[in-house]
Amino acid sequence: MLLEIKNLEATSNGKKEILKGINFQIKKGEIQALLGPNASGKSTFAQVISGNPKYEIKKGEIFLNGKNITKLPPEERTKLGVCLSWQSAPAIKGVKLYQLLDRISKEELQKSNLKELGIKDSFLLRDTNLNFSGGEKRISELLQILSLKPKLVIFDEIDSGLDLKKIRIFSDIIKKELIDKKISILLITHSGEILNFLKPAITNVMVSGKIICREKNFKKVLATIKKYGYEKCKKCGLLAN
Amino acid sequence: MDMKNVKNVDYWQIDHRLKNVSEREGAIVMPSPKAWEKFSWVKKYFLRKPEEGYFVWLKKEGKNPLTTCLTIASPNISQKLNNLLVIEEGIKVKINGFCNAQKNNLRGSHIAQGKIIIKKGASLEYNHCHQWGENDSVETDYRFILEENSSLNYNYKNLFPPKKLRIKTFVFEDKNSSSELDITIRASNTKIDIKDNLVLKGKNSQGIVRLKLVGGENSEIKAKSSIVAKEEVRGHLDCQGLLISESAKIFLTPELICQNKMAQITHEASIGRISEEELIYLRTRGLNEKEAIGLIVNGFLVAKK
Numbered sequence: 001m002l003l004e005i006k007n008l009e010a011t012s013n014g015k016k017e018i019l020k021g022i023n024f025q026i027k028k029g030e031i032q033a034l035l036g037p038n039a040s041g042k043s044t045f046a047q048v049i050s051g052n053p054k055y056e057i058k059k060g061e062i063f064l065n066g067k068n069i070t071k072l073p074p075e076e077r078t079k080l081g082v083c084l085s086w087q088s089a090p091a092i093k094g095v096k097l098y099q100l101l102d103r104i105s106k107e108e109l110q111k112s113n114l115k116e117l118g119i120k121d122s123f124l125l126r127d128t129n130l131n132f133s134g135g136e137k138r139i140s141e142l143l144q145i146l147s148l149k150p151k152l153v154i155f156d157e158i159d160s161g162l163d164l165k166k167i168r169i170f171s172d173i174i175k176k177e178l179i180d181k182k183i184s185i186l187l188i189t190h191s192g193e194i195l196n197f198l199k200p201a202i203t204n205v206m207v208s209g210k211i212i213c214r215e216k217n218f219k220k221v222l223a224t225i226k227k228y229g230y231e232k233c234k235k236c237g238l239l240a241n
Numbered sequence: 242m243d244m245k246n247v248k249n250v251d252y253w254q255i256d257h258r259l260k261n262v263s264e265r266e267g268a269i270v271m272p273s274p275k276a277w278e279k280f281s282w283v284k285k286y287f288l289r290k291p292e293e294g295y296f297v298w299l300k301k302e303g304k305n306p307l308t309t310c311l312t313i314a315s316p317n318i319s320q321k322l323n324n325l326l327v328i329e330e331g332i333k334v335k336i337n338g339f340c341n342a343q344k345n346n347l348r349g350s351h352i353a354q355g356k357i358i359i360k361k362g363a364s365l366e367y368n369h370c371h372q373w374g375e376n377d378s379v380e381t382d383y384r385f386i387l388e389e390n391s392s393l394n395y396n397y398k399n400l401f402p403p404k405k406l407r408i409k410t411f412v413f414e415d416k417n418s419s420s421e422l423d424i425t426i427r428a429s430n431t432k433i434d435i436k437d438n439l440v441l442k443g444k445n446s447q448g449i450v451r452l453k454l455v456g457g458e459n460s461e462i463k464a465k466s467s468i469v470a471k472e473e474v475r476g477h478l479d480c481q482g483l484l485i486s487e488s489a490k491i492f493l494t495p496e497l498i499c500q501n502k503m504a505q506i507t508h509e510a511s512i513g514r515i516s517e518e519e520l521i522y523l524r525t526r527g528l529n530e531k532e533a534i535g536l537i538v539n540g541f542l543v544a545k546k
Contacts (some may be wrong), residue, residue, distance in 0.1 A: 050525050054517070075525075089522060090522050092523070093546075
């Protein structure tokens with residue numbers, strides 16, 4: 001098992017309880033999806049796995065390749081291969097994107113990927129994430145993730161703000177650069193559009209800080225949510241933990 | 242601009258000794274005491290005969306920037322420099338000025354007074370870089386005189402300040418002249434006193450002053466920055482401070498003095514701390530806290546508005 005999470009409970013700054021006893025596992029090379037309504041705790045889950053100290057783990061443990069990483073700082077987790085693609089990445093004024101990529105890079109940027117994403121040099125010369133459009137932010141995140149040589153990537157809303165053509169291009173690059181190299185992926189998505197391209201082995205549904213469903217057929221989950229909303233998921237509770 | 246890569250120095254003084262003075266076409270470069278003796282007109286720019294310092298008179302544009310270096314290399318040296326820089330009418334020039342201590346523990350003193358005369362229609366880009374040891378003491382007083390239609394782009398950068406630093410910068414602008422002043426300082430274990438004054442005395446003159454100050458461990462920075470508008474002019478003052486240590490203090494005092502109802506002068510000032518979110522973001526990219534702070538601070542210092 002690459003990542004194993006046992007009975008995780010976490011709060012934001014020691015106050016509001018957001019994650020309420022989560023058990024989760026992902027194998028090496030596996031793709032999983034995480035769906036859920038707004039404010040269900042999906043992004044918090046991603047941030048807690050990546051070690052954001054803003055969140056306090058009240059209970060439970062996180063293991064990576066059998067090593068307990070629950071108390072490790074974010075940079076150590078990243079070095080071990082846990083990499084997060086942020087949903088709302090902050091701007092770093094004065095730090096050009098190419099400078100950041102150069103600084104964090106373990107892998108040379110593939111020029112073919114830049115071409116496929118339609119990136120011009122002028123984009124890399126801009127301050128990281130400053131005044132980036134939604135699509136540009138996703139590109140910035142993807143480039144950073146590819147530079148980090150990850151073992152597990154958590155994509156938090158990588159498809160948000162992208163049109164179908166761009167989602168296809170992103171998916172092709174993720175397949176080529178990550179999936180084909182047996183990198184594990186957790187896709188957090190609101191629209192679920194990217195799942196049609198990347199086809200997760202397991203689709204999880206999170207509601208109110210709990211994973212209430214783990215289902216192999218992502219199409220079934222998407223169709224149910226589309227038709228009945230997350231209320232149906234609450235009642236169904238398929239494979240609830 | 243980086244002191245490590247300083248090449249082809251035109252005037253280089255080490256301690257009190259002249260290391261080299263170059264000859265270049267269209268320029269007269271010599272120690273200021275020698276200029277005092279040689280050119281009678283020079284006397285009006287000094288109160289008395291200077292003891293040391295440089296004289297640079299640029300009459301023609303050159304291919305490369307003119308470079309000066311004032312260095313302290315021995316312990317307990319006390320430099321008292323009087324520098325004069327004259328840019329002749331209508332030319333466009335670039336000057337790199339470096340002032341530094343070669344070692345960290347020399348306990349030197351560097352007191353420099355400078356006058357920079359930019360004649361009618363001339364344009365000067367002046368990159369001024371300081372790099373000192375932690376026990377040095379430095380005082381500078383630079384006065385820029387901009388004649389009609391001239392322009393100045395002055396960049397002062399000090400990422401290695403001494404124990405005590407006092408810098409005064411005055412800019413006097415005549416008709417249709419313009420200036421941009423960027424003063425960038427990263428402080429730690431130091432006391433810094435900054436005073437800059439932009440006097441817009443000629444009609445249609447304009448100027449921008451940007452201060453970027455980073456307060457690190459055991460540092461205190463006091464900065465008083467002012468613009469005086471005497472005519473129909475435009476000016477803007479932008480003072481930004483960033484505190485990166487609990488033991489740092491920054492005092493920012495922007496001041497606008499308007500003596501003409503058609504003048505438009507503005508200011509903005511802010512002091513902040515490093516955003517926790519930016520820090521965590523960079524840590525999720527594998528940088529430790531110190532590396533992440535370093536990157537954010539460097540970004541702050543170089544970021545354009």
